Amino acid sequence: MSAMLLHKEKWSEFTxxxxxxxxxxPAVQGEMxxxxxxxxxxxVHLDEDNTTVPPKALVFPQTETLCRFSLGQTxxxxxxxxxxxxxxGVRPCDARAMALVEKLFRWDFEDPYYLERRERTTLIGxxxxxxxxxxxCSSVGGGPASPxxxxxxxxxxxxxxxxxxxxxxxxALVEEFKDLxxxxxxxxxxxxxxxxxxxxxxxxxxxDPEGIxxxxxxxxxxxxxxxxxxxxxxxxxxxxxxxTCHCFDIQDEVEGPAGRRCRMWxxxxxxxxxxxTSGHNPRPTRRERTRxxxxxxxxxxxxxxxxxxxxxxxxxxxLCPVNIDLIDILRQVKAAR
Amino acid sequence: MDLDKLRxxxxxxVSRDDVKYLLGWRRGTFGYRVAPYFIEDxxxxxxxxxxxxxxSNLATYLTLVEKLPVPRGQEPDQRKVALxxxxxxxxxxxxxxxxxxxKREEVVVIGLPCPGMVDRELLAEKYPETEAAAEVKWDGxxxxxxxxxxxxxxxxxxxxxxxxxxxxxxxPVISDLTIGEPVExxxxxxxxxxxxxxxxxxxxxxxxxxxQFSKCIRCYSCRNACPLCxxxxxxxxxxxxxxxxxxxxxxxxxxxxxxxxxHLAGRCIECGECERVCPAGIPLGKxxxxxxxxxxxxxxFEPGLDPEAEPFQAGYKPDDPEEFIL
Amino acid sequence: MKNHDNPYIPxxxxxxxxxxxxxxxxxxxxxxxxxxxxxxxxxxxxRPGQCAMIGVLGVGESMISISxxxxxxxxxxxxxxxxxxxxxxxxQLEAGDKMTVRGPYGNSFPVDDWKGKKILTVGGGIGQxxxxxxxxxxxxxxxxxxxxxxxxGARTSGDLCFKQEFAELEKVDGxxxxxxxxxxxxxxxxxxGFVPSLLMEVNPSxxxxxxxxxxxxxxxxxxxxxxxxxxxxxEQIYTTLENRMxxxxxxxxxxxxxxxxxxxxxxxxxxxxxKDVPEAFA
Numbered sequence: 001m002s003a004m005l006l007h008k009e010k011w012s013e014f015t016x017x018x019x020x021x022x023x024x025x026p027a028v029q030g031e032m033x034x035x036x037x038x039x040x041x042x043x044v045h046l047d048e049d050n051t052t053v054p055p056k057a058l059v060f061p062q063t064e065t066l067c068r069f070s071l072g073q074t075x076x077x078x079x080x081x082x083x084x085x086x087x088x089g090v091r092p093c094d095a096r097a098m099a100l101v102e103k104l105f106r107w108d109f110e111d112p113y114y115l116e117r118r119e120r121t122t123l124i125g126x127x128x129x130x131x132x133x134x135x136x137c138s139s140v141g142g143g144p145a146s147p148x149x150x151x152x153x154x155x156x157x158x159x160x161x162x163x164x165x166x167x168x169x170x171x172a173l174v175e176e177f178k179d180l181x182x183x184x185x186x187x188x189x190x191x192x193x194x195x196x197x198x199x200x201x202x203x204x205x206x207x208d209p210e211g212i213x214x215x216x217x218x219x220x221x222x223x224x225x226x227x228x229x230x231x232x233x234x235x236x237x238x239x240x241x242x243x244t245c246h247c248f249d250i251q252d253e254v255e256g257p258a259g260r261r262c263r264m265w266x267x268x269x270x271x272x273x274x275x276x277t278s279g280h281n282p283r284p285t286r287r288e289r290t291r292x293x294x295x296x297x298x299x300x301x302x303x304x305x306x307x308x309x310x311x312x313x314x315x316x317x318x319l320c321p322v323n324i325d326l327i328d329i330l331r332q333v334k335a336a337r
Numbered sequence: 338m339d340l341d342k343l344r345x346x347x348x349x350x351v352s353r354d355d356v357k358y359l360l361g362w363r364r365g366t367f368g369y370r371v372a373p374y375f376i377e378d379x380x381x382x383x384x385x386x387x388x389x390x391x392x393s394n395l396a397t398y399l400t401l402v403e404k405l406p407v408p409r410g411q412e413p414d415q416r417k418v419a420l421x422x423x424x425x426x427x428x429x430x431x432x433x434x435x436x437x438x439x440k441r442e443e444v445v446v447i448g449l450p451c452p453g454m455v456d457r458e459l460l461a462e463k464y465p466e467t468e469a470a471a472e473v474k475w476d477g478x479x480x481x482x483x484x485x486x487x488x489x490x491x492x493x494x495x496x497x498x499x500x501x502x503x504x505x506x507x508x509p510v511i512s513d514l515t516i517g518e519p520v521e522x523x524x525x526x527x528x529x530x531x532x533x534x535x536x537x538x539x540x541x542x543x544x545x546x547x548x549q550f551s552k553c554i555r556c557y558s559c560r561n562a563c564p565l566c567x568x569x570x571x572x573x574x575x576x577x578x579x580x581x582x583x584x585x586x587x588x589x590x591x592x593x594x595x596x597x598x599x600h601l602a603g604r605c606i607e608c609g610e611c612e613r614v615c616p617a618g619i620p621l622g623k624x625x626x627x628x629x630x631x632x633x634x635x636x637x638f639e640p641g642l643d644p645e646a647e648p649f650q651a652g653y654k655p656d657d658p659e660e661f662i663l
Numbered sequence: 664m665k666n667h668d669n670p671y672i673p674x675x676x677x678x679x680x681x682x683x684x685x686x687x688x689x690x691x692x693x694x695x696x697x698x699x700x701x702x703x704x705x706x707x708x709x710r711p712g713q714c715a716m717i718g719v720l721g722v723g724e725s726m727i728s729i730s731x732x733x734x735x736x737x738x739x740x741x742x743x744x745x746x747x748x749x750x751x752x753x754x755q756l757e758a759g760d761k762m763t764v765r766g767p768y769g770n771s772f773p774v775d776d777w778k779g780k781k782i783l784t785v786g787g788g789i790g791q792x793x794x795x796x797x798x799x800x801x802x803x804x805x806x807x808x809x810x811x812x813x814x815x816g817a818r819t820s821g822d823l824c825f826k827q828e829f830a831e832l833e834k835v836d837g838x839x840x841x842x843x844x845x846x847x848x849x850x851x852x853x854x855x856g857f858v859p860s861l862l863m864e865v866n867p868s869x870x871x872x873x874x875x876x877x878x879x880x881x882x883x884x885x886x887x888x889x890x891x892x893x894x895x896x897x898e899q900i901y902t903t904l905e906n907r908m909x910x911x912x913x914x915x916x917x918x919x920x921x922x923x924x925x926x927x928x929x930x931x932x933x934x935x936x937x938k939d940v941p942e943a944f945a
Contacts, residue, residue, distance in 0.1 A: 007737040031618025032459075049536055052616060053554070062554065062583045068673045069720050074675040074699070074761050076720075108927065109670040109912035133368065133466055204468040217921070220941045231373040233401065235558035237616050247916030250671075250909045251576075251583045252723045259721040261671075264583050266917070268907075270557070272574050273917055274907050277747035280880075282906065282920075282945035285403040292919075320616035321558060322393065323365040323372035577748035 003189050004162040004174055004181040006154075012043040014180050015088065019044075021122075022085040024058060026051045026249035033127070035087060046089045046156075050131045050313065054094045054243035055087055056101070059117045062240075063264040066113070066250070071257050084120045086173075093137045093311040095123050095149035097243030103305045104246060113263075122169050125150035129195050134314025136205040136327060142311050155192040162192050206301055207330045209298065215337045216299040220291070224332045229290035231322040233294035236267035238324070239293065244309045247273075268292050294329060338387050338475065343421075343449075343516050348379040348390025350419045350445055357416035359445075360398055362391040369457045369473065373398065387421065389480055392498060393456040393562075394608040395420050396429035399439050400567035414525050418444055423451035425500070427509035428606035428641030429564035434511075435646050436604075438567055448512030450520045453493065453501040460496045464489065500609030500622055503530050510642050526581045526635070529626040546591070551577075552617040553590040559611035559621055560597060572596065594624065602628040603649030606641035635639055670912050673718065673763035675699045676739070678756050684742060684824040685817075691789055691824055692754050693730070696762060700908045707767075709733055711774055711796035712903060712931045716767030716911045717741055722752040726908040726926065729767060730792040732799035739764070742792040742824060767910045767928050772797055772901065777873050781809045783797070785886050787858045787878025788817050791824050793903045793930070794877050798832070805837050814865055816843035816858040820851055841865050859885035862893075876902050880944065887934060900934035904943065914944040 006014055015023070015038070020159035025044040028035035029158060034053035038044055067076040096219060102118060105111040128135070137143055147153050151170030155162040162184055165171040174181065219225075240247040248264040270290050275281045283289050310326070317325040327328035351359045363374035363384040371390040376382060388444075399418060407413045423428060430446055433439045452475050460473070464482060471484035475490075480496060482489040501507075505527070508519045534542060560566045560573070571595055573581050581592045605625040612622035632638050635658045638649045671899040676696040684691040696717075698704040709715075709729050718724030725747075731740035745754045756762060774797065782801050784794045794813075798860035801811045804832050813832065823842065833840045843861045854861045858878065867874070874895055876886045883902060906918040906925045908935045920942040923929060937943045 030549075032552055032616065063586065071721050074720070074763075076672055078669070078672070105914065107913060109914070110668065111912075111914055112669050113671075133468060217941070230375045231398075233397070233558060233561040233614070235561045235614070236554075236556035237558050237614075240554055240556050241616065246914070248909065248914070249583055250724070251579075252721050252914070253582050253584060254721045261723075261910075262584060262587060262718075263915075266555075268916065275935070276907055282942060284405060288942075288945075295922075296916070296919070300919065303922045316815070317366075319616050321562060323370040325366040325370075328366045577751075 001164055001166065002171070002174065003184040004163045004178075005157075005184045005188055006163055006181055007235045008160055010180045011161070014177065015044040016041050017177070017180075018086060018088060019191065022083050022086055023088060024055075025088040030087070039159055040087075044088055046126055048112060048128075048132075050091050050094070050132060050315075052315070052319070054097065054240060054315070055090050055123075055259045056094070056097060056243050056314070058087065059098060059121055060101070060114055060246060060265075063262055064113060066261045066263055068258070069261045070258055071254060082117055082120060084122070086122045086124065088124045089126045090123045090142060090150065091128060091312040091313070092125055092146040092148070092150065092153070093135075093142055095125050095141045095318075096146050097287065097311045097313070098123070098135075099147070099149035100244055100266060100301075100305070100307060100309055100311070101246045104301075105306075107304070108190045122173060123149060124154055124170075124173075127153060127155040127192070127199070129156055129199055131199055131203045132248060132314055132318070134318040134327075135203055136314060137312035138200050138203055139205070139207050140209055140308050140310050140312045142281065144203075145196045154191060155195060157191055160188075162188050205314070205327045207327055207334070209212065209330070212304040212330060212333055213299045213308070215333060216295050219333060219336055222335050222336050224329075226293045228324065228329045228332060229286040232269070232286040232290055232324055233322055234269055234271060234286050234289070235321075236265075236269060237319050237321070239267040239269055240265055241315045243311060243313055243315070244297065265280045268296065290324075294326075294333070298330070298333075340386065340518065343387055344382040344385050346376075346447065346514070346516060347376065347382045347385055347419075349377050350447070351382065352379050353541030355416050356419050356445060357414060358418060359447075360395040360418065360420035361385045362387065362393070362395075362421070364470045364472070367468050367470055369455075369460055369471055384390065387449055389453070389455040389475055390457065390639050391423075392457070392609075392613065394426045394429055394564050394610050396422065396426050396433065396564040397562055397610065399430070399433060399444065400564070401561070417442070419447060420444065421447050421449055422509050422512065423449055423454075424507040424509055425451075425606060425608040428506060428566060429608060430641075431511045432565060432604060432606055432641035432646045433567075434644035435640070435648055436565075438565075441644070446509070446512045446559045448515035450517045451501075451504075452507070452520050452525075453504070454498045455496045456498040459498075460491070463492075463495065467617065498613075499530055499607065500607060500612075503528055503607075503626070506642070511644055527630065529623075529630045531623050531627045531630075534623060534627075549619045550590040550594055551587045552619060553594065554587070554617060555585050555593065556589065556616065558614040558616065559619075562610040562614040563601070564608065564610070565601060565606065566597065569591070594619075594621070598624050598628055601625055603632045603638060604640050605629050665715065670765070671910070673716065673724070673765040674703050676762055676764045678758055678760045678762060679738060685822050687821070689744055689746060690754070691742055691744045691792075693740060693824075694753070694756065694762070695731075695740050696739050696764065697738050698764060699761075704737070707739075709739075709767035710771030711800045712736070712769070712771035713767040713911065713927075714746050714769050714911070714930060715739070715741070715764050716908075717743075717753065717765075718749060718763045719752040719756070720761075720763060723749045724763065724765070725749040725753070726768070726905075726911055728793035728796075728903065729932070730795045732796040732803065732846075734800055734803035742789065742796075744789045744797075765911060769926055772931050774800055778807045779809060779871075781812070781863060781867075781872040783812045783867050783872055783874040784814065784863055785874060785876040785878075785890075786813070786815045786859060787882040788822060789824070790876075790878030790882070793817050794875060795825060795828075797875060802832065802835060802838065805835070807870060810837050810839075812839040812841070812865065812867060814841045814843075814858060814861055815853070816844045816845065816861060820844050820848055857885070858882050859889045862886060862889050867893065869893055869899060872899060872901050876900070884944065897935035897938060898933055901931060902934065902937065903930040905930065906934060
């Protein structure tokens with residue numbers, strides 16, 4: 001790993017040059033902030049707030065074509081490979097989420113759509129100096145400068161950015177930009193470490209997940225589930241905008257003679273999600289659905305992959321229109337143990 | 338707001354044998370958040386609040402809460418649901434009665450005259466939320482923010498929710514009892530807040546909605562939060578036939594929102610929940626208010642005012658106007 | 664994108680024969696299909712209990728148990744109840760039509776571990792479809808097992824699947840067949856009553872026996888109860904689960920019962936495992 005400095009006066013040159021590489025960076029669209037394509041030559045402005053829509057939407061698009069066909073024919077045409085892309089300003093939590101979800105998409109059957117897109121994506125992260133109100137990454141195994149999932153980690157030192165390459169892909173990109181960079185002095189790395197320490201101290205919400213994965217199966221019938229789900233609207237906000245949620249639906253769509261099989265985000269909070277054709281629903285109310293959402297993240301994923309499928313980005317708590325707060329649920333789980 | 342009186346009344350109601358629970362609000366877990374609150378016993382009323390942050394429409398839960406089949410050998414629970422309603426919320430109750438979505442004997446309606454609610458996002462823009470739950474109070478015409486940093490007076494116009502600015506029915510239109518004195522309606526003109534969009538050229542207007550609907554992520558929060566979107570089998574969920582594809586794109590999103598808007602014409606009571614819950618900030622309130630005004634102007638009908646009214650979309654008169662239909 | 668190893672891309676297959684097993688609104692139709700690509704056909708191998716995603720392009724896919732035994736070579740059989748959009752489209756297929764097939768998916772009945780044991784299947788309605796491959800497999804390898812008893816019932820005789828096959832099966836030495844209908848019916852020579860009652864009537868000994876059951880949830884519940892009454896140990900009881908599925912390969916997330924994905928960890932479970940799984944019988 002090398003540590004390089006990018007002086008901010010070279011920032012617009014840096015991003016301008018990067019923009020030739022199919023560059024995506026956070027941009028505001030109405031109330032929503034999400035990653036958008038950076039026009040060539042354009043400068044990127046990074047600020048403290050994370051995006052509403054996590055960058056998972058770029059490697060796991062909300063709707064994607066699995067194959068195309070003509071009605072009455074049996075030939076299946078696969079979609080072409082996406083162009084390689086660079087994501088700039090990815091928060092460590094969101095990058096870590098991609099690394100976690102990758103475990104699922106690699107498990108047994110490899111998912112070529114996710115994995116190939118992931119392989120063709122370079123993630124340049126931005127460490128968080130100012131955690132958001134609902135952040136709790138350091139509680140669940142991450143941190144404001146967690147490198148997991150990133151190719152390059154960037155830290156804002158005020159006058160300059162510190163660039164640390166994490167992967168070979170990152171190293172190659174740093175090498176390509178070496179004319180704009182200079183070797184980082186030891187105190188720059190020290191300064192970054194101090195910033196990380198300060199950022200962790202600024203995190204408002206802390207919950208020690210120790211014991212939660214083991215407790216959840218014991219609390220299956222606990223009255224807490226009814227309590228925490230009573231106000232739930234059963235909408236898809238908490239899951240769609242969660243960087244680790246990865247559930248999808250598959251549907252065939254036909255227009256004239258042309259058809260495609262596609263997959264799209266789905267949500268375990270929807271009643272339709274588990275409903276059998278017969279009308280029977282193994283999860284008939286919001287209580288069972290909420291319980292599944294929490295169990296999936298904090299118990300089932302742990303059983304399968306040894307890690308909690310939550311990166312503490314705080315989106316679900318922040319964006320829920322009826323204040324269903326994950327931290328609050330976790331605390332209730334701990335209290336009910 | 339006389340909170341003590343509200344809590345005392347709530348405790349009495351929730352203690353009744355024929356009441357299952359009382360739907361109110363309580364302080365949220367942080368910042369300016371307020372959560373819908375299901376109170377099952379008198380002890381629960383201590384957390385009950387009514388403040389300018391209690392913007393959500395609790396009537397939604399009258400139809401949202403699942404009705405499971407009664408297990409064999411058990412009697413169905415026929416106790417009533419008590420709920421707190423502002424002016425707009427009470428219109429949802431009235432409209433549900435019109436449509437026979439609920440029965441009058443199933444609910445105890447506690448009316449709360451409403452001086453107007455705060456738009457939480459506007460407030461947070463000016464006074465950022467902190468981890469501690471803050472309080473907002475009515476202070477004459479204006480609002481008072483009570484937080485860690487003491488009290489801050491906030492002029493009404495700075496943070497009043499748009500739907501409240503346009504509101505013509507701040508007093509409950511239906512209730513079993515009312516707590517608090519009626520307020521004088523402030524919006525005298527029939528303004529739907531859509532003049533700016535109406536003034537656009539067709540192409541410009543199309544571009545506006547194209548941008549708006551393109552942002553939709555189809556989380557269905559607008560539909561689920563709507564007190565009058567309560568079909569058990571929503572046409573938009575149906576796959577056979579598929580009326581709206583699951584694919585998320587401008588065309589399907591538009592089909593979704595327009596289908597919903599038309600299903601709500603003459604039924605929408607302008608509580609603004611659709612727009613409030615939308616994570617993408619799509620101005621769904623404008624869309625629904627435009628249709629609501631068309632119904633008012635062309636048919637002289639306003640939903641959710643009279644629980645005995647004939648449902649607007651179910652009625653037909655030979656002289657119904659049609660000249661505005663394209 | 665590369666086609667090979669893409670688990671979402673189905674094979675195409677041709678319906679060789681199709682016939683109705685039962686009538687009525689929710690009728691059951693059986694398809695005998697042949698995979699189109701000879702190389703795929705040769706390399707295809709499945710075990711009793713496994714499933715496949717079958718479908719119609721332009722409509723969609725459904726997870727259906729493979730109702731043919733691996734001992735029936737060269738073709739696959741699926742028995743499909745007409746219920747939703749995809750199964751309705753499948754029901755329109757006749758000999759010569761194309762369908763898509765992905766799989767085989769999931770685990771299977773541990774037929775090798777069961778060698779030397781008596782096999783008891785208890786099925787109801789369409790639930791006999793996943794049991795059929797065991798029946799056929801044991802029949803084809805009868806020397807390896809200590810006997811086979813099948814108990815199968817449906818609402819009426821018109822709702823029973825594989826009637827002709829049961830008639831043949833009864834004639835085989837070492838195989839006992841018991842059929843039932845729920846309601847009294849003229850000319851019905853067999854048992855009248857529910858499957859769990861027939862099970863008690865047959866009164867199988869648990870000794871050296873494996874019981875496998877599949878059918879409507881309510882039937883499974885009472886069969887399990889009765890098997891316990893007959894002193895079957897949890898480890899001697901197996902069932903197959905069915906949940907809504909989309910991918911079949913453990914990605915799409917919806918088929919889980921507790922921490923188990925029915926599509927990958929199942930569909931076959933022993934009761935010893937299942938009794939502790941929340942949602943297993945939800």
